[in-house]
Amino acid sequence: MKIVLRLSFFILFLLITSCSSSKKINTDKNIDFTIAFGSCNKQNIKNKLWKEVKKNNPNLWIWGGDNIYSDTDNMEVLKNDYKTLKKQKGYLNLVKDIHVMATWDDHDYGINDGGIEFHKKDEAQQIFLDFFNVDKNSPRRKQKGVYQSKVFKTNKGSIKVFVLDTRYFKTALTNDTESTKRYKPNPYGKGSILGKTQWNWLTNELNNSKADFNIIVSSIQILSGEHGFETWANFPHEIDKLKNTIINNKAKGTLLLSGDRHISEFSKIKFKNLSYPLIDFTSSGLTHSYTEYRM
């Protein structure tokens, strides 16, 4: 757990479920940079957590997907749902003077558990970028998919944050017809989550990364795979590819963040050729979560 101890020097991750406390968490003088992240936010109901997130003085807010619940191919409905989120004063107050990074998941993408087949994905991407005030001339307007990276420098080191798009290129899932689970893993090697272009981008970006910590954000869980919902485990070869990409590019201090599940979870795995354990930290929902959960 060496990596976690080192990380805690200057990064405080906000476990969203811990935000019910009104105490200020970010009081440690050793903390130079605070990242807050969350996912699964219903725009139509009271968003209770923004004030609590703000109390922790984050330097960066990361949307992990399902930032709104729209589930539509009607782009006017999608725009209106984003407008509703912009009426959440707590959110506006949080992000007015900090950096924001974001990916989407299925409900803000437009189709439940959707992927490459969604016929309105290009239009939905432009509306997503509009919400985040991305300049009309930005290369992100022409790129297929919402993935991006950014380096943050602190007094004690640098952090490179990679936000993946796990929707735009994601190929078909395999329904599990033999159990109560929704999906089972594809045959090894079949299909992709990130698609070729995004994989090339990620490999390049990791290869060029001089950062002391590399944080990879995926809307769906990467390491937790037994539940039968959407997860990288439905594409087992993609997990191996990610592992090899991290190892081959000697990426330092890599940490995975995910959402989608409405529960908070830590998953840890130790790979033979990686000097530190890989941890996937899943945020619970911002507006809703499981009240009970059975494995």
Ligand SMILES: [Fe+2]
């Ligand atoms: Fe989702």
